[in-house]
Amino acid sequence: MKRIRLERWSSQLLAARPGASPRAAPGAATPLCSPSYRQTPKELCLSRRRCQSTFAQPSDPIAEDEFLQSEPVDPAETVDPTENMSRFPPLDPTTAASARYPSPLPERALKSAKLAALHARLSLSEKIPLQTLARALVDSTADKNRQFNNTNLAFLGHTLINYHVSEYLMVRYPRLPMSIMYSAVAAYAGPDALHTLARQWGIETAAVPGGEVDPGLLQFATDKAPMVPTTFGSRRAEADYLDKFKWRRGINSRVVFDDDFGDVVQAAAPQDDAAARSADNNTALKPYGTPETRKIAETAHANAVRAVVGAVYAHCGREAVKAFVRSHVLSRQLDLSRLFAFKMPTRELSNLCAREEFEKPVARLLSETGRRSRTPVFVVGIYSGKDKLGEGAGPNLDAARWKAAMNALKAWYLYSPGEDVRVPSDMLVEDARPWEPAHIDIGEVI
Amino acid sequence: MTVVALKQISTARNGVGAFILQCKKMDFHYCDWAGSSKGMNGFIKSVLPRFAAAHPQIEFQVSPRPSKHPVIIGHYINGKKKTICVRNMEPLQVLKKAELLREASGEKLKRTTKPVTSSNPSVRGIWSPFHGEGLKV
Amino acid sequence: MEVQLQLSVRRAAAASRSCQSSTSLLSPRIPSRQQIRHQATSSRHKRALRVPPHPSFITSESTPKTDHIIFNPPSSEPSIFSTPFKFLPKNDPRRRANLPALFSSLAPAPTTNKLPPLLPFLPTPEQPKVHHLKPEDITEMRRLRAEDPVTNSVIALSNKFGCSKTFVMMCCHAPKEHQEKHRERLAGVRERWGPTRTKAREDRVRRKDMLLRGEL
Numbered sequence: 001m002k003r004i005r006l007e008r009w010s011s012q013l014l015a016a017r018p019g020a021s022p023r024a025a026p027g028a029a030t031p032l033c034s035p036s037y038r039q040t041p042k043e044l045c046l047s048r049r050r051c052q053s054t055f056a057q058p059s060d061p062i063a064e065d066e067f068l069q070s071e072p073v074d075p076a077e078t079v080d081p082t083e084n085m086s087r088f089p090p091l092d093p094t095t096a097a098s099a100r101y102p103s104p105l106p107e108r109a110l111k112s113a114k115l116a117a118l119h120a121r122l123s124l125s126e127k128i129p130l131q132t133l134a135r136a137l138v139d140s141t142a143d144k145n146r147q148f149n150n151t152n153l154a155f156l157g158h159t160l161i162n163y164h165v166s167e168y169l170m171v172r173y174p175r176l177p178m179s180i181m182y183s184a185v186a187a188y189a190g191p192d193a194l195h196t197l198a199r200q201w202g203i204e205t206a207a208v209p210g211g212e213v214d215p216g217l218l219q220f221a222t223d224k225a226p227m228v229p230t231t232f233g234s235r236r237a238e239a240d241y242l243d244k245f246k247w248r249r250g251i252n253s254r255v256v257f258d259d260d261f262g263d264v265v266q267a268a269a270p271q272d273d274a275a276a277r278s279a280d281n282n283t284a285l286k287p288y289g290t291p292e293t294r295k296i297a298e299t300a301h302a303n304a305v306r307a308v309v310g311a312v313y314a315h316c317g318r319e320a321v322k323a324f325v326r327s328h329v330l331s332r333q334l335d336l337s338r339l340f341a342f343k344m345p346t347r348e349l350s351n352l353c354a355r356e357e358f359e360k361p362v363a364r365l366l367s368e369t370g371r372r373s374r375t376p377v378f379v380v381g382i383y384s385g386k387d388k389l390g391e392g393a394g395p396n397l398d399a400a401r402w403k404a405a406m407n408a409l410k411a412w413y414l415y416s417p418g419e420d421v422r423v424p425s426d427m428l429v430e431d432a433r434p435w436e437p438a439h440i441d442i443g444e445v446i
Numbered sequence: 447m448t449v450v451a452l453k454q455i456s457t458a459r460n461g462v463g464a465f466i467l468q469c470k471k472m473d474f475h476y477c478d479w480a481g482s483s484k485g486m487n488g489f490i491k492s493v494l495p496r497f498a499a500a501h502p503q504i505e506f507q508v509s510p511r512p513s514k515h516p517v518i519i520g521h522y523i524n525g526k527k528k529t530i531c532v533r534n535m536e537p538l539q540v541l542k543k544a545e546l547l548r549e550a551s552g553e554k555l556k557r558t559t560k561p562v563t564s565s566n567p568s569v570r571g572i573w574s575p576f577h578g579e580g581l582k583v
Numbered sequence: 584m585e586v587q588l589q590l591s592v593r594r595a596a597a598a599s600r601s602c603q604s605s606t607s608l609l610s611p612r613i614p615s616r617q618q619i620r621h622q623a624t625s626s627r628h629k630r631a632l633r634v635p636p637h638p639s640f641i642t643s644e645s646t647p648k649t650d651h652i653i654f655n656p657p658s659s660e661p662s663i664f665s666t667p668f669k670f671l672p673k674n675d676p677r678r679r680a681n682l683p684a685l686f687s688s689l690a691p692a693p694t695t696n697k698l699p700p701l702l703p704f705l706p707t708p709e710q711p712k713v714h715h716l717k718p719e720d721i722t723e724m725r726r727l728r729a730e731d732p733v734t735n736s737v738i739a740l741s742n743k744f745g746c747s748k749t750f751v752m753m754c755c756h757a758p759k760e761h762q763e764k765h766r767e768r769l770a771g772v773r774e775r776w777g778p779t780r781t782k783a784r785e786d787r788v789r790r791k792d793m794l795l796r797g798e799l
Contacts (some may be wrong), residue, residue, distance in 0.1 A: 056460065113507075115505060116505075121503035123464065179450065180451045181776055187453075188456050192455050193455050201466060202470040268470075295485065326463060331462045332463075333462075334454060334456040337664075338454060338797060339451055340451075342795050347448070358669060362701060364699040383698065390663070390667070390670065391660065393576065393660065393662075394799075398703055399791075399794055401702065402794060402795070408667075411665075411666055439675075452796065571657050573657075573659055574660055577657070578657065
């Protein structure tokens with residue numbers, strides 16, 4: 001598509017449109033959406049600015065640069081209301097008022113096409129107002145005020161997602177070792193997983209946060225330290241030296257001290273540090289893509305997803321949020337058997353058999369081919385008494401035996417009582433069937 | 447601690463739990479003057495309001511593009527966009543094209559040669575010459 | 584006579600013309616390389632591909648007339664997501680459902696239940712592991728190793744005490760100097776390796792790591 005030549009037709013259209021068609025509202029760009037969410041457009045504001053800058057100084061690129069670098073400006077102040085009154089339609093007054101604030105005013109949420117589309121795309125209930133959804137998209141780096149950013153909702157959503165995911169995994173796979181459990185919870189509900197989820201919801205980001213941007217865009221600043229919700233765990237005294245000296249963190253101490261994913265709780269970055277970083281260069285326009293900015297963006301995306309879940313809970317309640325987490329987070333696919341790595345599988349398996357009072361595991365050669373060739377294959381099964389516990393194939397007898405032992409251990413750890421197991425939160429429903437105790441394992445093999 | 451955990455990220459399966467429509471935005475460009483936009487203008491006047499109301503999950507944008515053929519542009523969640531030129535089409539033909547864009551996933555068109563494409567492992571596993579009873583042919 | 588001759592000449596000319604036309608018509612068919620499988624081969628191939636159904640699907644007099652389960656296990660590696668019977672917890676319903684199978688395995692026909700052979704390097708029931716060394720033997724072994732690690736090498740000790748080399752290495756450590764010398768010698772050997780052997784050794788380590796991570 002060729003570039004639209006604004007100067008040629010903008011005057012004709014911007015002035016003439018309002019009466020021309022009932023659908024095409026004033027403006028070069030007219031978003032339409034379902035009647036309940038009529039909006040106006042942030043595009044209107046943007047295109048209008050673009051027009052003005054081209055009209056004012058058609059060949060001067062500095063004007064636009066200044067516009068980009070300056071603080072969010074109030075369009076009402078920069079635009080002379082008497083100028084071109086007949087040619088340009090008046091700006092939306094809420095947009096003008098909103099530009100004074102770090103994030104869009106709540107009433108502008110009702111007019112955002114992107115926000116309404118996101119609301120409908122996630123099939124959110126009518127009970128969740130657009131204003132709450134708009135607030136879920138304002139990161140704490142964009143707006144410090146906790147009454148207007150998503151910190152509280154994200155905290156709520158974080159607890160809910162982690163609760164539902166870990167509850168499901170514990171009941172569905174009762175024998176998972178704790179380290180695998182942490183890894184599995186992070187694979188479903190960790191920041192990386194939620195970041196991809198936000199991308200797959202189609203959440204778009206604003207280049208720079210501000211009051212005048214569309215409320216349907218995710219707003220975060222890359223020059224401030226992001227807020228990572230920490231609901232559980234506390235900061236270790238030796239946290240600063242863990243990376244330096246490669247100190248071991250045993251699983252027990254991880255359960256006590258560390259966060260929901262078994263990672264070290266990091267200290268919140270001091271505010272003056274962040275301010276100093278933003279002061280030394282213009283980091284607001286730092287290119288998106290350095291490792292730090294990418295991390296900040298990922299945290300902001302994850303927080304937006306958590307905040308949406310928090311909003312579902314706040315407006316629709318417990319059952320709705322459970323269904324939401326089930327359908328959006330737990331429906332994702334994860335091959336749990338790929339989370340395991342072993343060090344000494346054969347020894348661990350014989351320890352397991354000794355603990356469970358099974359007969360000693362022995363390796364038996366089930367079949368083989370090409371023993372003297374370049375590519376032999378041995379199939380080895382591990383038997384305890386007459387029962388086969390696992391089998392594996394490998395290019396030599398040792399590899400096949402290790403693989404068989406690993407498969408036997410995975411089969412032990414991935415025992416599941418069934419697909420449709422009941423979780424404890426099912427009991428919170430009224431007239432629920434009486435609870436049958438879930439299988440609780442004595443723990444992993446040490 | 448002989449079991450070591452590896453890091454993985456779960457992969458999305460759109461439609462298994464929740465379904466997210468992949469088309470997130472549609473642009474309709476028309477021209478007031480040119481004859482090729484006649485059907486598109488009729489579509490915008492008569493069909494688009496109902497189409498937009500039926501699809502609240504898509505953001506619609508109507509904008510003029512003078513002296514050009516009318517086009518529909520679909521923007522998708524994976525960041526791609528698809529453009530269809532609807533010159534000289536009747537409103538209902540334009541609707542067909544809009545529905546085509548709505549139903550697209552945004553991926554490049556690929557030839558499917560297998561009857562089933564699945565990320566789940568096969569129920570009976572991968573055939574191995576070392577297992578099973580074998581069959582005398 | 585002349586007339587007859589002329590006629591014959593004309594006929595020959597006509598015949599040659601007709602021949603030309605017929606060859607010109609045929610000529611495009613000759614170079615076509617498309618293979619057409621005729622009945623002679625196709626039926627033979629079809630017959631070869633006609634595989635009889637699995638014996639479990641064939642109904643005979645002995646198969647029950649009512650609905651029944653056909654047991655035709657997959658010819659593939661068993662999935663780790665199907666838990667072995669022994670690993671099921673005591674209260675699992677699958678344990679109860681599998682009771683008849685369990686009893687049948689408890690009292691089996693000896694021919695069908697023959698277990699596959701053990702791996703050759705593992706202790707067999709005929710040659711079980713013997714734990715014959717006493718604590719005194721081990722102290723003796725340690726003393727010998729500390730005294731003269733060159734003559735009392737690991738192999739010599741394992742031969743003398745009738746145990747494995749691993750067991751000798753588990754029991755005793757050589758003096759520091761000897762270890763140091765040994766390490767230097769190994770480093771010298773390693774330096775003489777060419778690129779192919781070095782890479783092969785590195786790949787072997789990497790392959791084991793991949794195996795333990797479940798990537799192979």
